[in-house]
Amino acid sequence: MGPPFQTATSLAQPHLLAIEDLSAGEISLILDTADGHVDAIRARESRRSRLAGQTVINLFFENSTRTRTSFELAAKRLGAEVVNMDVAVSSIKKGETLIDTAMTLNAMHPDALVVRHPDSGSVKLLARKVAASVINGGDGSHEHPTQALLDALTIRRRKGRLDGLTVTICGDILHSRVARSNIHLLTIMGARVRAVAPPTLLPGALDRLGVEVFTDMTAGLAGADIVMMLRLQQERMQGSYVPSTREYFHFFGLTYEKLAAAKPDALILHPGPMNRGVEIDSAVADDISRSAILDQVELGVAVRMACLELLLNGRNISPGGPEQGPVEENR
Amino acid sequence: MSANRTNGAEAPVALVNGRVIDPAAQIDAPGGVLSAGRRIVAAGPDIRTDTIPAEARVIDVGGAVIAPGLVDMRAALGEPGHEHKETLATASRAALAGGITAIACLPNTIPPLDDAPAIEFIARRARENKGVKVFPYATVTRGAEGRDLTEIGLLREAGAVAFTDGTRAVADPLVMRRALAYAKGFGALIVQHPEEPRLSPSGVMNAGEIATRLGLSGIAPQAEVMMIERDLRLVEMTGARYHAAHISTAESVRVIAAAKARGLPVTCDTAPPYFALTEVDVGDYKTFARLSPPLRRFEDRIAIAEGVADGTIDAVASDHQPQDEDAKRLPFAHAAPGMIGLETLLAITLQLHHQNDMPLPAIVRRLSTDPAAILGLPTGNLSPGTPADITVFDPDSPWKIEADRLKSKSRNTLFDGRPVMGRAIMTVVDGRILHEEGLCS
Numbered sequence: 001m002g003p004p005f006q007t008a009t010s011l012a013q014p015h016l017l018a019i020e021d022l023s024a025g026e027i028s029l030i031l032d033t034a035d036g037h038v039d040a041i042r043a044r045e046s047r048r049s050r051l052a053g054q055t056v057i058n059l060f061f062e063n064s065t066r067t068r069t070s071f072e073l074a075a076k077r078l079g080a081e082v083v084n085m086d087v088a089v090s091s092i093k094k095g096e097t098l099i100d101t102a103m104t105l106n107a108m109h110p111d112a113l114v115v116r117h118p119d120s121g122s123v124k125l126l127a128r129k130v131a132a133s134v135i136n137g138g139d140g141s142h143e144h145p146t147q148a149l150l151d152a153l154t155i156r157r158r159k160g161r162l163d164g165l166t167v168t169i170c171g172d173i174l175h176s177r178v179a180r181s182n183i184h185l186l187t188i189m190g191a192r193v194r195a196v197a198p199p200t201l202l203p204g205a206l207d208r209l210g211v212e213v214f215t216d217m218t219a220g221l222a223g224a225d226i227v228m229m230l231r232l233q234q235e236r237m238q239g240s241y242v243p244s245t246r247e248y249f250h251f252f253g254l255t256y257e258k259l260a261a262a263k264p265d266a267l268i269l270h271p272g273p274m275n276r277g278v279e280i281d282s283a284v285a286d287d288i289s290r291s292a293i294l295d296q297v298e299l300g301v302a303v304r305m306a307c308l309e310l311l312l313n314g315r316n317i318s319p320g321g322p323e324q325g326p327v328e329e330n331r
Numbered sequence: 332m333s334a335n336r337t338n339g340a341e342a343p344v345a346l347v348n349g350r351v352i353d354p355a356a357q358i359d360a361p362g363g364v365l366s367a368g369r370r371i372v373a374a375g376p377d378i379r380t381d382t383i384p385a386e387a388r389v390i391d392v393g394g395a396v397i398a399p400g401l402v403d404m405r406a407a408l409g410e411p412g413h414e415h416k417e418t419l420a421t422a423s424r425a426a427l428a429g430g431i432t433a434i435a436c437l438p439n440t441i442p443p444l445d446d447a448p449a450i451e452f453i454a455r456r457a458r459e460n461k462g463v464k465v466f467p468y469a470t471v472t473r474g475a476e477g478r479d480l481t482e483i484g485l486l487r488e489a490g491a492v493a494f495t496d497g498t499r500a501v502a503d504p505l506v507m508r509r510a511l512a513y514a515k516g517f518g519a520l521i522v523q524h525p526e527e528p529r530l531s532p533s534g535v536m537n538a539g540e541i542a543t544r545l546g547l548s549g550i551a552p553q554a555e556v557m558m559i560e561r562d563l564r565l566v567e568m569t570g571a572r573y574h575a576a577h578i579s580t581a582e583s584v585r586v587i588a589a590a591k592a593r594g595l596p597v598t599c600d601t602a603p604p605y606f607a608l609t610e611v612d613v614g615d616y617k618t619f620a621r622l623s624p625p626l627r628r629f630e631d632r633i634a635i636a637e638g639v640a641d642g643t644i645d646a647v648a649s650d651h652q653p654q655d656e657d658a659k660r661l662p663f664a665h666a667a668p669g670m671i672g673l674e675t676l677l678a679i680t681l682q683l684h685h686q687n688d689m690p691l692p693a694i695v696r697r698l699s700t701d702p703a704a705i706l707g708l709p710t711g712n713l714s715p716g717t718p719a720d721i722t723v724f725d726p727d728s729p730w731k732i733e734a735d736r737l738k739s740k741s742r743n744t745l746f747d748g749r750p751v752m753g754r755a756i757m758t759v760v761d762g763r764i765l766h767e768e769g770l771c772s
Contacts, residue, residue: 097657098662117662119662119664119665120545120546120547120616120662120663120664121545121616121662121664122662124615125661125662139546140546141547141548142545142546142547143546177546180543203542203549204540204542204543205539205543208540208543209540209543209544
């Protein structure tokens, strides 16, 4: 948010792979850019010239209608051509490797690839092999950077800042890429981050990431400004991490009763889709005075527009140095 | 082998002007080695240019170390079934270039080495290659599946040097108990891959901060020590000989030291990655760093190096696991585990000499004398009458490991680009010089 970043129109790096790679300045740049897009979307103002003629491929090795649709809308609102490739059901079954897929796509000369993959590190592997800018749409249990950015934008718009806030992340942190990205982003931006989960769903050495760890939810929620709930990822679990969803809800489900420990104006976030009655009580989820869950969906499109625009602008920088102002029709 | 031209009638060969190190005879002195045909005649300070027979061929080694040939007690050689990763011929060239004269090869082949014909196949292929000596392990259980015992007695007669399920642990305690009890009847050695597989079924790297950051599923270091502790109880019950392969944690070293102090018939080895690298080397999901056991913490690395130095760890093996590009160019969790190691074994182990002041005779003991003794092989020393398996190395010769110049068929080494000191300048097997610096016959 500092002055040096007000005029920047691109990111220094070619890809957006992990929040861990970003500086506070870059995060602020993305959030500021997204803020502008939110207003434009609401005013129905067209920004289709910004990425006109550029091609974005959504490459999803794992199903996710929400994230894919959000990226698709973002690219289209900037005027890019969008192709969706649902790889989960095609090439992998034919024995094609990730590198093969990357080489094939490379030959098609896309400008950006949005990649989701069930394995940690796979998006980085692919990014090394392609000329396009790669955006990590979620890799295994590693990172989901645009989700953390949209969470941050949601918080910033509601609370006016990120630094100094206490954010409690609750639930299946072990399997959650959303949690890892949020932990990195929030600590980089000066928030205090807590994690609450049963010990079986806490990864090792989590405290080394600058997080305060709790296994009692009420204690973890005490005085929190933000309550970030995570989905219990039953499909990722081999064997039993929790004895039953009933027991899980009793100790780790968000109810009004437990929420009372947080600040009275604490905001509730959830990356969706929600398991109602498992990690969150339905009434709490639907309480528009407390829950920002639909804001997150709306802001997600603006954040992804910002990421695409900033990355693709960066690709058009001449070797002589960064150009000022967006390069709109240049391909 | 019967028609071999090196049948003892050949002129003697004398390696002179060296530093002779033979831990078995407690020799560490200037001198040389005299061999005739396939056997050693004498070794030590008395072998000088002026004392050797007139008809001998004299080779001046220029002050280098003359040691018993290196014995690698654990390597995967690709045959049968993985010939695209390595063959006995390519592995043999790599081993000889690394100063290794004998290899115990893993039985995790396709098909696995679990019956006598498979063991005989390896013995025959190795003979045809006329290179490094190859001693096959047989599996403990059929198909290395951890259920039914193999024919340990017959396999031993067929030439199996010891028994191990190789890259897999014998996980079922009852199967392990029976394997140990049965093996004891034949004096056979059981070699375990110590890792409780059920503790971290999906793990791909050491559990801890880095695994958490990378979003990779961790393997708890406790999975190793708890398997060793369980096995030690079974060793107590059965009295059988037991060897823990490639140990990687500080706790394992501690537990094995305590077992040895109690007099249990227990030995163990490690491999260079575990005292030369750490989990930090996984870096940006480098699949060459996907190993089994995984690379551990700095503290573990130090404890392993100390264990090698003080002898708690009896042997250093290459743990050679060649993997082709397709097996490694994958997301980390799907990449095949393993790293090549035949050609780098000596140089990386010599780091313990250069950096930690471990004496050269102790290095030779870990790389040759003790692995040969553990496996009961008639090599690993320079006593008169033993096969003339000799490695001549210059411990101070600097070079850089370059993966592209290694002789293995696969290139998966994290040591690529590493500057090292010490290399084999001559490798002699059964009296035949099969490798000379820059030359490989």
